[in-house]
Amino acid sequence: MTTTEEPTTLVTQDMIDAKGVWGSETTSYPVGASDIRKWAIATYWPEKPPQIFWDEEYAKGTKWGTIIAPRDFNPFTWPVDRPKRASAGPVPGQKPKKGENILNGGQQDTFFAPIRPGDVITSRTRLSHWNEREGRHGLTIFTFTETEWHNQDGELVKRRISTGVRY
Amino acid sequence: MAVNVYFEDVEVGQEVPPVVRETDFMNWNRYAAVNDEFVYLHMDDAVAKAAGQGEAFGMGNLRWAYVMNALQDWIGDEAEVRDLSMQFRAINQKHDTLTTQAVVTEKKVEEGENRVYLDVNVVNQDGLQGAPGKAIVVLPNRS
Numbered sequence: 325m326t327t328t329e330e331p332t333t334l335v336t337q338d339m340i341d342a343k344g345v346w347g348s349e350t351t352s353y354p355v356g357a358s359d360i361r362k363w364a365i366a367t368y369w370p371e372k373p374p375q376i377f378w379d380e381e382y383a384k385g386t387k388w389g390t391i392i393a394p395r396d397f398n399p400f401t402w403p404v405d406r407p408k409r410a411s412a413g414p415v416p417g418q419k420p421k422k423g424e425n426i427l428n429g430g431q432q433d434t435f436f437a438p439i440r441p442g443d444v445i446t447s448r449t450r451l452s453h454w455n456e457r458e459g460r461h462g463l464t465i466f467t468f469t470e471t472e473w474h475n476q477d478g479e480l481v482k483r484r485i486s487t488g489v490r491y
Numbered sequence: 492m493a494v495n496v497y498f499e500d501v502e503v504g505q506e507v508p509p510v511v512r513e514t515d516f517m518n519w520n521r522y523a524a525v526n527d528e529f530v531y532l533h534m535d536d537a538v539a540k541a542a543g544q545g546e547a548f549g550m551g552n553l554r555w556a557y558v559m560n561a562l563q564d565w566i567g568d569e570a571e572v573r574d575l576s577m578q579f580r581a582i583n584q585k586h587d588t589l590t591t592q593a594v595v596t597e598k599k600v601e602e603g604e605n606r607v608y609l610d611v612n613v614v615n616q617d618g619l620q621g622a623p624g625k626a627i628v629v630l631p632n633r634s
Contacts, residue, residue, distance in 0.1 A: 359525075366521040367556035376568040386493050387569045395572050396552070396559045401527035413532050414542050425542045428551040430624070432576035461543055487578070 334423045334456060334465040334490055346450045352399040357441040359401075360393045367394060393439040400447060422463070422491075429466060429487030437479040444476045452485065461491040495567035497633040498598065498605035507593035507609065510561040514549050515585050522553045549583030554613045554622050561591040562609075566628050573604070574627040577611065581621025588616040593626065604629045 357380070364373035375382040376392060383391045393399075414420040439445065454467040467488040473481040512518060523529055528550060531538040536546040555577055562572050583589065590613070597608040606627050613622040 363525045366525040367553070368560060369518055369521050374564070374568065394556070394559065395563070395575075396556045398526055401525065413530050414538050415531055416535055416538050418541075420542055428579055430551065430576070430578035430622070431555070432574070434574045435572060 330463065331422055332463075334463060335454065339451060339454065339467070342451045343453070344450060346448050348448075350400060350447045352443075352445040352447075353403075355393065355397075355399050355439055355441055355443045355445070357391055359399070360391060360397060360439075360441065363397050364394055367396065388438065388440075390440050395433075395435050395438070397439055399439060399443070399445045423465075425461065425491050427489040427491075429489040431484055431486040434483045435481075436483075437475055437481050439475070439481060445473050445481060446475075447471060447473050459491065464489060464491040493567055493569045494631055495565060496570070496630060498607070498630040499633050501595055501598055501607050501630065503595050503597060505595040507561055507565045507591075507595075509593075510557045510564070510591045511588065512557060513586065513588045514553075514583055516547075518553065519547075519549050522550055522556070526550070526552065528552075544582055546585060548585070549587075551577075551579035551583075551622070554579065554583060554589065557589060558591050558593065558611050558613060558622070558624070558626070561593055562611075562626055562628055565593070566630060570631060571629045572626065573606065573629050575611070575624065576626075577613075577622045577624030579622055581615070581619050583613075583615075583621070590614050592620070605632065 361378040364377035376386060377394060378391065380391055413426045414424060449469055449471045452468040452470045454465055456463060456465045469486045469488065471484040471486065475481050519533055523533060532542060532544065533547055533550055539545065539547045558577065559572060559575060592612040592614055593609045595607055595609050599606055606629055609626045611624045611626050612620045614620045
């Protein structure tokens with residue numbers, strides 16, 4: 325007879341090693357006006373998005389002088405190289421093991437320079453801290469990750485503290 | 492809508508006009524496409540059920556976008572959302588009707604900026620407030 329013991333912690337050695345250490349930087353492709361327009365259409369769907377996100381002539385008359393991206397825009401989508409994600413969550417046909425279920429717990433963003441067409445954004449991330457507790461799904465770990473984005477001129481674009489939930 | 496609201500005109504207790512969305516795969520798939528976010532939990536009912544969540548559900552970050560859009564639509568193109576924080580507590584189920592909430596709690600001049608503080612949330616058709624948080628917007632002076 326075999327028994328499956330529940331782990332007593334979801335903290336891994338990789339997490340301990342990574343705590344507080346900035347990872348390698350990731351650099352976006354140049355942001356396209358089309359990327360911004362599509363983002364705005366998707367997030368405003370089914371309503372028409374504001375002109376500042378797609379109408380260059382309109383944008384010229386604003387203090388920005390050009391189209392800007394919605395503040396929640398993500399310039400790091402659709403890379404050609406697709407590194408395997410360690411946290412993509414459960415997949416069909418497999419019962420997830422303890423600790424393989426993931427949820428987005430939320431985030432705090434502080435916004436600075438807006439993103440404009442042509443911008444190249446560089447991101448760096450580090451694991452800040454975590455805490456574990458018993459929740460609705462048993463042992464659950466909340467991890468807090470800090471991310472900074474800068475543009476090609478070195479201006480800070482965004483600072484984020486994100487909360488990951490794993491159970 | 493370059494500037495919609497001025498610092499002098501904002502009052503504590505004021506409510507921001509809501510964004511209301513009935514959500515299903517038409518919203519989620521579009522968001523998955525632009526955010527390159529192809530996660531089975533948002534696409535496959537069986538996978539979500541196996542994970543204890545009933546059926547495929549919406550992305551937390553799309554609710555984030557709805558709150559961001561409500562704030563930006565209220566303040567106008569030339570005013571700025573400086574800070575937004577939200578916790579994604581309840582799940583956004585298929586066919587939920589989501590309504591954003593944002594209420595002014597404080598206004599003050601800070602670090603040279605006219606800052607307006609708000610409590611934010613996203614409520615579903617049953618009145619469940621599933622994404623509590625806070626925001627700061629920066630507004631221009633009327634004069």
